[in-house]
Amino acid sequence: MPVTDLAAAAAEAAARLAAAGVASPDVDARWLVEAAAGVDPRRRPDRALDAAAAARLSELLARRAAREPLQLVTGATAFRTLAPACAPGVFVPRPETEVLAGLAVAAARAAVAATGSALVVEPCTGTGVVGLSVAAEVPGVRVVVSDVDPAATDLAARNRAALGGAARAAVEVRTGDLLDVLVPSERGAVAVLVANPPYLPTSDLPDLTPEVAGHDPHRALFGGPDGHEVVDALLAAAVDVLAPGGVVLLELDVRRGDAAARRAADIGLEGVALHADLTGAPRFLAARRPGPAGARG
Ligand SMILES: C[S@@+](CC[C@H](N)C(=O)[O-])C[C@H]1O[C@@H](n2cnc3c(N)ncnc32)[C@H](O)[C@@H]1O
Numbered sequence: 001m002p003v004t005d006l007a008a009a010a011a012e013a014a015a016r017l018a019a020a021g022v023a024s025p026d027v028d029a030r031w032l033v034e035a036a037a038g039v040d041p042r043r044r045p046d047r048a049l050d051a052a053a054a055a056r057l058s059e060l061l062a063r064r065a066a067r068e069p070l071q072l073v074t075g076a077t078a079f080r081t082l083a084p085a086c087a088p089g090v091f092v093p094r095p096e097t098e099v100l101a102g103l104a105v106a107a108a109r110a111a112v113a114a115t116g117s118a119l120v121v122e123p124c125t126g127t128g129v130v131g132l133s134v135a136a137e138v139p140g141v142r143v144v145v146s147d148v149d150p151a152a153t154d155l156a157a158r159n160r161a162a163l164g165g166a167a168r169a170a171v172e173v174r175t176g177d178l179l180d181v182l183v184p185s186e187r188g189a190v191a192v193l194v195a196n197p198p199y200l201p202t203s204d205l206p207d208l209t210p211e212v213a214g215h216d217p218h219r220a221l222f223g224g225p226d227g228h229e230v231v232d233a234l235l236a237a238a239v240d241v242l243a244p245g246g247v248v249l250l251e252l253d254v255r256r257g258d259a260a261a262r263r264a265a266d267i268g269l270e271g272v273a274l275h276a277d278l279t280g281a282p283r284f285l286a287a288r289r290p291g292p293a294g295a296r297g
Helices: 006-019 025-037 051-065 070-074 097-115 129-137 150-161 165-170 202-207 210-215 229-241 254-266
Strands: 118-122 141-147 171-175 190-195 222-224 242-251 270-276 282-288
Touching: 006 025, 006 051, 025 051, 025 070, 051 070, 097 118, 097 129, 097 141, 097 190, 097 242, 097 270, 097 282, 118 129, 129 141, 129 150, 129 165, 129 171, 129 190, 141 150, 141 165, 150 171, 165 171, 190 229, 202 222, 222 229, 229 242, 229 254, 254 270, 254 282
Parallel strands: 118 141, 118 190, 141 171, 190 242
Antiparallel strands: 242 282, 270 282
16 A cells, blocks of 8 residues: 655655755755655656655655755765765765866866866865866866865765776875875976865854755865965965966855955966856856966976
């Protein structure tokens, strides 16, 4: 005797999530029903929800109603061409960061076209999604992804293992502080430095949703009292690690874009530009070390 059908289960789940204050209850309810029953309720609305699936749904729903992020409840997300695993204790990738990855893919393609190869470095990698996207989408690159948090690099290594052979072989995962992970021969040879570092000021904490404040590691969110401490450190280091003509791409606090752009110009980077996110806000800084692409510092 079926407990209910998938459409009814999704409607019930959405009502419970709405009551818990979840911002997108209908979408989340559909994902949870799909995770529990193995099928999208929009495709098979009248399929029966069997007892085992109902028990799974009840457990997933309780976690989401307690404001655990959907991606942690289902264990994965979608990011460009990838479906990376997500896990408690590691920052959940956001849709706007797909734009940053797209800028990195374009810069890496241009570098490979100009020189035949390109070293792409992504500190602050979290799940690894940005660097792994570059490896998956741009043949000919070598990618180093790194994070100070071993929980993040464990997960990035797991997500690396899910890539196809050539992309997987192109990626190395390292653990350490910012650009300390680079070996001497890589310094001055980086074609693309890309990062979504922690960039919020600590004073933002009271304004964050329970999903963010309670589940993203605070080291992933907060750059320090000012917010842009890690952004500034990466910009300062960019001048040393980039090859001539190499590109730095950083995700930023939209309130601090102009200040970061001035800083990039002050330290001698060229072609400084701010790119918009999916809402039109200036969230990504792009700049270039002076010199012809393909030359070595
Ligand atoms: C905003 S999360 C971004 C994760 C991933 N790149 C993404 O976009 O989903 C920032 C990441 O920076 C890492 N991090 C913070 N301080 C760091 C440091 N000093 N050196 C290296 N990684 C750092 C955190 O552990 C976290 O994984």
